[in-house]
Amino acid sequence: MTEIFHSLPAWLWFVIALIALFLARKPFHQGIMALARFFHHSLRLAANAVSAAEGRLQLRNREVLIAAGREVSERHIEREFDRIESAMKKELAQYPALHRKLCEQLAAIDEDYVRSAEVPPEPTSWAKAIKAVTEIPADRDSVVGDVLEAIHVSMRKAESKAREAYRESARERHQLLKRMMPAWRAILNSLGKVNKTVVGVQHRAKVVDGHMERYEEIVQGSHRAVRMLSSSSLVQFFISLFVLTIAAGGVLVNFHLIARPMAEVVGGSGSIGGYSVADISALVLILVEIALGLFVMECVRITRLFPVIGALNDKTRSRLMWGAFALLFVFALVEGGLAFTREILIQGDTSGDATAAGIQAGPLWITASAQMAMGFALPFVLVFAAIPLESFIASARTVIGIVSAFTLRLLAVILRLAGAGILRTGAMLVRVYDIVIFFPLWLEARFIGWRQQVAVTGPTGSDEPTEKSQQQAS
Template sequence: MDISYWMPGEPAVEVVVGAWLVLYLGRPNFHKGVRALARLTRHPLRLVARFLGAGAADIHRRNRALLQAQARTDAALKVEREWARLDEIVRRDVQGFPALQEALLRQIAQWEAEFQRSGEVPQPSPEWTKAVSAVARLKTGDDGVAERVQAGFQVLVQNAQEQALRERRQVAAERHRLLARAQFMWQVVARRLEHVDNRLAQVAESAFGIHEAVERYQALSEHAPPLDRALVASAASRLMAAGLVLLVAGGAALMNTHLIGVPLHWLGVGRGLAVAGHPAAQVAAATLVAIEVVVGIVLFDALNVTHLFGVVAGLPGRTRRTAAAGAIIVLVLLAALQAVLAFVRESAVPGVPAMKAAMVPDLPLWQTEMDPNPWTESPDP
């Protein structure tokens, strides 16, 4: 009896029920086959698992060694930079400290002499004391000689008092002048000492940076597990940041290539030529962008931001600064060239803006239609 007799018009149900019956009846044989296949593939799969585990452990060990080597290299470069900075400070400022000390000693000695001069007080003449004592011992008489002598002496004393007062005022003015000069000298000394203090603070800062870099280098040499985890996290974050930067830079490079390729095509660069199926103007634009990228990498290497070219990082300080200045000049020239090409894009074909304005005068700029194929030959204006 056919199963369609029980369920007529249901072919899907017939197939399901028939398959279920076949699987149910063949269950023991299927189980035996699965067990035999498992026994047959157990040892090869174990070998493959051991091989993959050993490979993963080796990759992990190499990755750990690579991260530690990179971190040690960074720490060594930081120590080298701090030592170079300290050496520059010593050569520029600290080596002039003996001359500065000699100048300070001279100024201090001069100030001390001026201060001693300002404290000198003129001693009164001892003759005046004797004269006053002699006049005071005169006895008055009827002839009035003593009174006349005392009156004349009084006039003489008043004149001498006025002269002494003038001299005292001159001495006080001279003292004030000397003290003002001493104040100026102290200000000069204070400025020089402040300069010395700033230089010593820079030396201390460089020494502290060297100490931190050396401690980090020692920790890397001791293979501390927390430091390994920090290195892995740092490497992962740097990888994500580098990937994001490369993605943004790639998009910007493609857009820049298109923007400067169209005016190059309009200017007739490589008209009618193609390189690997691409217009020659577009290839020239890509070349300009590639040159910008290379010069930018050289600039960052010269500034010790990246270390893609070891030759640039190993250059002396003056040569590296010269390379950085040259890279900046080249980048400025390339940027000026691209600005000119952008201007050409808008004004090289005078009929295009007028034509667009005449065709769609009421639409804003962002709603106007662009040329879908800018690489086609444009008519001569």
């Protein structure tokens, strides 16, 4: 039987394959399309699930943004109210003294002003006497002329005395007015301070109004507030990342300063996990200093990474701060000594090589002092890394949420495209299958066309419909 199959020619095998493929055409089409629809629906369900997860993540990101924005706004509002309270306490504490001073100055000014008033002199009876004498004809009596001359001299003297008295009173008034100038200046100075305080309070009030408007938008959850918070989080993320990179450079410099002398302290022969014990000890020392810096920043309430520290009372928190600062100071001294020892060790190696080569070694104190100063100052500089670290942690949640939501959205789009592609691939495979068996399909189409033509025209070829066609038509 096998020999018979092997003896068959290739064209016969080709014909048999075409017939088999033609007979299996409908089940193959149904299987391909069923499999394509299965994968299409599965990927569509997966895309819908991913879209739903992306929506929940977006809602979660929105809640996180609003909560973080509320916390920051509340902190800003609290700080502004504290400033207004301190300013009002400072100024209102001086208000009674200022009020008393202003009242005294105003009373003194009022008294000087009353005393400086110009009082017109009372009119004398000389005018009536002179008028009566002038009515006497002078040409009839020479005594009248002498009287008039005497009156003239007396009037000149009285005028001179009145002028001097007026000048003296005017001088006294001017002295009183001049004495009022320092009081006016003091009043103007006091009122200027009050005005400055009022302007400062108004400015603080405007700042508080701005923070309150922003806080209301955040509480309402408006799209504008969410966009502002998202952009602010992104900016804070990259800025804090940049500052943390600089701090990492400081850690690296600090590590190289103390790594070699630390080998002399702990012994440089051992290793843990392929790393030297001295290197691990130097890194642990730097990390402990950074942790102490975090505690110091938490105790002074610059950062809020540990709510437990913030919940302590002021006395306990102050003690914890001074304890952490004292330990940090001790570690800084240790690092300064290690950095100085490093330079001594390097200088010893250099001097040994230079002695062997006949070269005199350079001065030691310049580089040793510089390294010791760096080793002492870097721990205190790394304390401020807590501020960008807090900002980085707070903004990283938002950034990770945004990136995750974008990834889920992209995955949903990819799944939908894959489902549509699989469905179109199934249709394409069906067309390719029909292309392979095109000849039997062509024959089938010709046969069906002939059958239809026979059914319409009849077996004799006449145009009259047959009995069978009439029955089919009825």
